[in-house]
Amino acid sequence: MFRRQFAALILLFTLLAPFAAFGQQPQGPQQPAPDPNDPIVRIKDEGMNRSQVMQTLSYLSDVIGPRLTASPNMKRACEWTRDTMTKWGLQNAHLEAWGPFGRGWSLKRFSAQVTDPQDFPLIAYPKAWSPGTSGPLSAEVVYFDAKNEEDMARFQGQLKGKIVMTAPMREVKARFEAPGTRRDEKNLLALANAPMPRPAGRGGFGGNRNPDFLAQAQFAAKKNQFFVDEGAALLVDSSRGDGGTIFVQSATVPQPFSPNAFGPNAPRRINPYDKDAPKIVPQMVVAVEHYNRIARMIQAGEKVKMEVNLAVEWQDQDLSGYNTVAEIPGSDPQLKDELVMLGGHMDSWHSGTGATDNGAGVAVGMEAVRIIQTLGLKPRRTIRIALWTGEEEGLLGSRAYVAQHFGRLETSTTAATPPAASDGATATPRRGGSDGNAVASPGPAPAPALIKMPEYDKLAGYFNLDNGTGKIRGVYLQGNESIAGLFRQWLAPFRDLGAETLSLSNTGGTDHLSFDGIGLPGFQFIQDEIEYDSRTHHSNMDVFDRIQADDMKQAATIMAAFVYNTAMRDDKLPRKSAPGR
Ligand SMILES: [Zn+2]
Structure with a gap:
């Protein structure tokens, strides 16, 4: 109880009086000019002044078009993202099959x-x-x-x-009321004051x-x-x-x-x-x-x-789904086998062109690795981007990937992970705000066993962007209190771009849940709503023209900084206690 209130107080205090309270970020007229060699300063410069995020997104949404899982357009997007990142100098770009999914x-x-x-x-x-x-x-x-x-x-x-x-x-x-909105002070404050989420969250x-x-x-x-x-x-x-x-x-x-x-x-x-x-x-x-x-x-x-x-x-020829995976190899002999991951999902519904859901996240993820690659920054850990498919049918691509590489929860009765939250499966209602979609309840079942795969102990963190075109306003901590101080520090250089809120709360309906579900530090950013629920999410108007270019640049820049910071620190990101037995 005390811890909970204390945490909320810290978050509130930081939000209201960020400069006086912690002084982590020197600001104001006395501030020395930013060091042009500082990697975060360089990331910000590249991301905000020489962004390619809109070109990437235009090709994905306008030229390739809608990307229903297992459709020919989906396959084309898998190959195009792989080839584009190879051209940018990323390594080991390849498609990883999962499934079987079903018919295209x-x-x-x-x-x-x-x-x-x-x-x-x-x-x-x-x-x-x-x-x-x-x-x-x-x-x-x-x-x-x-x-x-x-x-x-x-x-x-x-x-x-x-x-x-x-x-x-x-x-x-x-x-x-206007169909488009940005989060205001009141909304951000409510997020910052959100209580510790209930454990397990399988309501x-x-x-x-x-x-x-x-x-x-x-x-x-x-x-x-x-x-x-x-x-x-x-x-x-x-x-x-x-x-x-x-x-x-x-x-x-x-x-x-x-x-x-x-x-x-x-x-x-x-x-x-x-x-x-x-x-x-x-x-x-x-x-x-x-x-x-x-x-x-x-x-x-x-x-x-x-x-x-x-x-x-x-x-009917090929019933598999495919994720695109590519890497910037790590440079530190001690840490290069460890991973920092980022991603979004390539698949979409078919009536629009999947620009906000989730071409935006794919373009932002790709732009983040392009920025790091272009600047020649040498991350200590390996940075691995994964662009998922089958997300709309229940986070299928990321769940399969996580099960294969990191681990899964296994119950003795069903010998399978309970169904994960779904962004768009027929059984789920429409997404409402930050609570995303519910997860099928396992009821009072015996605690599942956590089966770890070799990479389980090597993942430093995973970052996801899948709430439309809105810029980043902060991070959902998924109940991981121990990470707040670090993320607050990492957001400090982006306060002028509107990103400074940390919320203990969970958010649902996106691929970070596949990681979070087995106790790995997976995060979805807090984003501005823009017209996501009112107009674009799963609609015929999910098209390129509803994308906000400045928001996209900001998001890619912050994504790059978070991924880079995670790749550089001595330790992996702190984890919550692992679920299961
Ligand atoms: Zn969706």
Whole structure:
């Protein structure tokens, strides 16, 4: 208790009176000119004045485009990042397979419009891994507004060959607040004062067993199976978002309902990319304003027809996923076998170009190593960048990598790590702020055993950036109090760039969890929100033009400094106590 309050006080005090309190960073008119040979000064100069981060991101998002895991674009991004870093002088750049993941999917052609009682085009997008329509599909539209099984019975025999609107109408409200925000003093102070997070942090759906939730889940499962059984030709969902922004993820696969669906021994979810996934109905998302209009037309007694043409291509040859890995070798004979890692994830959803999620993190990570390489800084430890894939389906690429190189938690009953937090799997709700997504609960299970791999004791630290385009404002400490003093010192040269907050809290939903989960020091930076939740995260507007160039430069510069500092100190970063037995 005392420690907790004490830590919060220190953080608060530092934030409010940083100069007077610790005097680590001489400031003000008396300050001597920065030493141009100081590596951090040089990193700042290169990163802020000769940045290439936007070129990197433009190629990744504009030229390569959306990067759904296992798609041809994904493979191209893996190879392009590998080759680009090789060109920059990094060593040992290669792809590392993980998996098997499942089938690749790419969109070949798509159009959707209403044709009766009048013609109008729709703002719409197919869901990922949806089957195609085998040529243009022209059919009557049914508004399926059943709220329970009784309602559902009304639709028996009514859906065959029809285009079915499966979601209720949703009210659209005017927006009086700006969609983009930066963290203000109040928000940063709340982060700095966040209490020590609860240990283990495996809450999530395990606790969500209230009867309403289970009844809803059960109805959803029945509904999805009903559409298949009744022979619907296409399913239409209404989009979250408005004003032309639509959010699109995976196609839904009917799951066998189990009351334990969100518990510790839940049956494995069937994914639309599974090699042996059952045949499903084609699926798309329509902008809420168009969706509501069609529903109202039907309610007014109109017979509405739609024409949808969806052509997709499947890739079944190679079911593996790949991470790109490259290194700047360490120079200290004693420390060069130790590692500092950094990364972000290359895979994205398919309706935008994955610019903020997470082309931004990939470009920032690549730029950080480019800065260090270009300046000829010789890190004592080896710096290893890993660009992940399969993140959107549940941190799959980083989890596999960590299990292979560093270790895993193994429970005797399941002989497997409990499912990790997922950034975008169908089972998870949308991300809300810093708490990310929940982790499936293992419930009161016996403590798992930590199985260490050879590199477990060699990792000094891992740094991740995956909360969009916003600049870095500080670091989530993941409950690792012992690291606060060090990070405070490392942030000091970047106070003028807005980065000075340390929060004891956890953040979820990004690849640092794969490291943190087995007790390795893995960190995600605190970033400004910008338009992440309101506009870009998993939407058709996750595109290059929503990227803020100055934020990207700042983030890459700070990432480079943190990685470099970690590579240079005598000791590895302090760790929390290891989980498991
Ligand atoms: Zn995501």
